[in-house]
Amino acid sequence: MPDKPKITPKVAIFATCINDVMFPETVIATVQLLERLGCTVEFPVEQSCCGQMFTNTGYFREGLGCVRSYVEAFSGYEYIVGPSGSCVTAVRDQHPMLAAQSGDAGLAAAVDDVVRHSYELTEFLCDVLEVEDVGAVFAHKVTYHLTCHSLRFARLGERPLRLMSKVRGLELIELEGFDQCCGFGGTFCVKNPDVSADMASCKAGYAVDTGAEYLVSLDNACLLNIGGVLHRAGSSLKPIHLAEILACGEGGL
């Protein structure tokens, strides 16, 4: 029997720009999963992006619009949930810094408030709903890439593994160097293309070596990078976001 959620609150979904445009299936799966667990899901349309592409490249002022749109979209929500360790980390770790640098005290206060209510998906499932078995069925061999931002910044710890361990039929194969960066690094991949490509190839190689059917992670940006290498190599290994696995019921994908 799937775990019964401790609460079933109203949730504002933070789609993130890359998922909204490039990976809508991940956000749709997140919505379906949360609704299946009894939550009421809303999508505030004023949201855009976490802004880390700007911040991490040194363009603080250009990223400020993202900070403002996040506040505008999500102020007042108790639970804001995004299917990305990286984007949620950018909101929590960088928005306060950007707001402080802007000198806008009102914005800084609003950011502090909204940031406290922002959760990465597996945090929300494990810590707020207090569920591990979400009733998912996924009868496939998968291997798991811990993304840097999930591991070292969002500090998700064992949460993703706990959730995966309760998925019916799922066989997890350990990935060599699972905690090593895939080399994407935002604009790093175009500013330092040789090193980035080498890291991505290395990661893709280890993933293929597992013999898994799916490469699962919590950040689609990393999967875009590794997946690009896999596609070029003609590999049958398919990148997939964990939300899509957790949303799978009987009947599978």
Added chain:
Amino acid sequence: MSDNRDKEQGLGNESSAGAGGGAGAGLGVGTGTVASTHQRRTPAPPAGRLIDSPPFPAAAARLIGNQTLRANMRHATHTIRAKRAKVAAELPNWEQLRQAGAQIKDRLGRHLDYYLEQLEANLIANGAQVHWAADADEANRIIIELVKAQDVDEVVKIKSMVTQEIEMNEALEAAGIAAWETDLAELIVQLGHDRPSNILVPAIHRNRDEVREIFLREMKLYGKPAPEDLDNEPAHLAAAARAHLREKFLRAKVAISGANFCVADTGTLVIVESEGNGRMCLTLPDVLISVTGIEKLVPTVEDLEVMLQLLPRSSTGERMNPYTSMWTGVTPGDGPQEVHVVLLDNGRSRVLADPEGRAALRCIRCAACMHSCPVYERVGGHAYGSVYPGPIGAILSPQLRGINDAVDKSLPFASTLCGACAEVCPVKIPIPDILVHLRHRIVEEVKRKHLGLERFLMGVAGWAMARGRRFGRLGKLAGVARRLTGREYLRRLPGPAHNWTRARDLRMPPKQSFRSWWKKEHG
């Protein structure tokens, strides 16, 4: 973005580490700067100045294709990384030690003027002589004068990063003084006409076959030759080095060292090392000159309790380093009878003045960040064009040297911000945060001067992302692009974006965004 042209020219044109020139040599830094007007006493390092090195992406593109270097680096970094993780995990209070280490160094920074004067007073009270140097030139002038006053033309050296930073060996060489490196790895680097590629393991880029070759070729030119039948066994290589160095130890009147720590409240200097060469330098010669950056102080002797646990476990992955030498001025009848300490600024005050960047001065030079870095592991230290490579180098070198040259403007971008470095740093330097801070400083500087493609694109994207509805409307263009190309993946993108498609395909967005789906389903 102009870096890419340089890089493509450099692709695949280096297949092995040149034995004599070293992996760091000839990175397009020009030639002919090594003076040839006098007979050199010591092996010449690669031509050119580090500060003139090419930007990181170009250097990395050349070095990443060097398979020998790759294999050497991967083996060494993975070995030492695992050792560090094991011994750090042994201590139940490791996180508290890291916290204490950070706080000790922060306290030092807050009251640096006080602790420096306290150190000076205690050194003088214990018979040492103190010299202040604002920059590398002043430090080298002081050191040369001190050596010349002894009427000698050679010194023995303990491995020291700060003497690398001020390029002391070459300054001494130009003054007719031979500085002999006595640390095994530094000896390999010196005899190899090379530069260190790691602050802890200077010859980490060399394997034992290369070391054997260097010893056989070079030792005979500078002292006791290597045995003719020398093989690549580490013990035999070490024995050859020991024999070569012994005559230099016994002859030396003057030794030069750095310092791992300088204790302000006692006037004690500390050197930690593994080989005993440091102990020889600190005890045999009559005169000892120690050069140290002003950030190397700790306020009290109790602080060493923390630092001497953090440093060996983080650096060599040992519970305790084999040799810890401490000396407080002059001890009559025991060891050097003339002790000098040169306190060096060389940009440190400027770093301390930057609230966001100053945590870089906490660094105790353990190299754990390098050994954990997936970028450093692939290209080695020479790609960084600075004495301090790897993650700490990427935040420290540009700050110390000032962000003026091409290499220093590239270093803060030489990271994926994966955070592996900050996780292992024994003094909790927030390296990714400081990288981002320095990127911001560089971008602001560029903005003052010209427009540029990147700035234009960031400006447009920033405008597009500033309003959710605007972003939603523009996002529909992605779906249009998909319909027009009719393809799920693109194999080649134009312009700088080809940096992505050179190695990987680009997944195209689906025809319908999430936003459109939501509007249809819930709107």
